[in-house]
Amino acid sequence: MSPPDLPLIICFGDSLTAGFQSPTATLPQGLNTPYGGFLQKQLKGRARIAISGTCGELTAQMVTRFARDVLDHKPDYAVILGGTNDLGWNVAPPDIMRNLVMMYRQAGEAGTVAVPVTVPSVRGFDAAIPTRYALNAMIAAYCAHTRLPCVDLFGATAEMGTGRLAEAYSNDGLHLTTAGYELLARLLYEEVFKDLN
Numbered sequence: 001m002s003p004p005d006l007p008l009i010i011c012f013g014d015s016l017t018a019g020f021q022s023p024t025a026t027l028p029q030g031l032n033t034p035y036g037g038f039l040q041k042q043l044k045g046r047a048r049i050a051i052s053g054t055c056g057e058l059t060a061q062m063v064t065r066f067a068r069d070v071l072d073h074k075p076d077y078a079v080i081l082g083g084t085n086d087l088g089w090n091v092a093p094p095d096i097m098r099n100l101v102m103m104y105r106q107a108g109e110a111g112t113v114a115v116p117v118t119v120p121s122v123r124g125f126d127a128a129i130p131t132r133y134a135l136n137a138m139i140a141a142y143c144a145h146t147r148l149p150c151v152d153l154f155g156a157t158a159e160m161g162t163g164r165l166a167e168a169y170s171n172d173g174l175h176l177t178t179a180g181y182e183l184l185a186r187l188l189y190e191e192v193f194k195d196l197n
Contacts, residue, residue, distance in 0.1 A: 007047045007196055010070050011036035012103075013062065013081035016120070017053030019181050022172035033178045036079075038185035039193070046196050050075070058086050059099035066103050071110045078107045079188060081117040081153070083135055084174070087128060093135040101142060108146075115192055116143055117184070118154040121165040123173035129163045149192045153184055 011017050011034065019034030021027070036051040043049070052069045054061070059082045070078050080103055086096045100116065107114040118136040122128050136154050143150035157169040157180055165173060169180035176184070 006045075007076040008050065008073065009036075009039070009047050009077045009079065009193070010050045010052060010073060010075040011039070011079045011081075012052045012066070012070050013079075013117075014053060014057040014085055015055040015175060016081055016084060017051065017079075018055055019051075019053070020055055020175050021177060022175055024171055031178070033181050035181040035184040035188070038182050039188055042185060042189040043193060043196065047076075047193070056085055057082070058089065058091070059083055059096050059103075060086075063099050063102050066106060070103075071106060071112065074110070075112050077113045077115055077192075078103075079115040079117060079151075080104065080107075081119070083119045087119065087131050087135065093131055093138060096135055097138045097142070100139065104142070104146070104148065113148070115149050115151060115188070117151045117188075120153050120169075120176065120180075121158040121163055123165040123167065123170055125173065126162075126164070133163070151184070151187050151191055153187065156183055156187055 019032045021031040023030040034051045036049045040049045062082050083096045104114040116139050118139050119132055121132055140150050157166055159166050169176055171177055
């Protein structure tokens with residue numbers, strides 16, 4: 001058990017927060033490797049981490065449980081990653097952004113630092129990449145305007161040139177591999193939490 005006076009970080013989102021990995025021949029039942037677990041190891045006891053990821057969830061559904069699953073716990077930080085499922089259902093990026101901004105603002109009003117994460121790319125669905133660029137540009141612009149940290153998961157895991165999710169980071173073209181989730185934890189640590197006391 002971590003001491004209750006340590007900073008609390010809640011990792012909030014969909015299957016990418018839950019750490020879902022699709023089944024493979026060697027792992028027929030799939031695997032869950034949430035990035036929050038890797039981040040906990042990197043922080044070496046300097047923070048408490050809670051993971052709240054629901055597979056298949058849209059950002060509108062994330063909004064409805066944000067107070068209960070995040071704000072009620074009074075975290076110091078909320079890492080927010082959502083939008084992949086919305087894009088899969090052809091929800092327009094401005095509508096997704098409206099939901100994300102609602103959570104970013106609610107966090108700030110409650111004294112919690114929101115840590116927005118860009119949505120990763122896809123592989124095998126090239127037609128779905130432009131909307132990811134559009135949504136991620138909105139996330140980055142909002143963060144620049146409000147001075148929130150912005151962790152660019154898309155940029156870190158996409159191939160140069162094609163914009164596709166790199167093979168090393170996904171076995172199904174949508175979810176991440178262990179290497180992908182570890183990379184997200186590393187980005188969060190280096191860009192946001194490295195100097196956490």
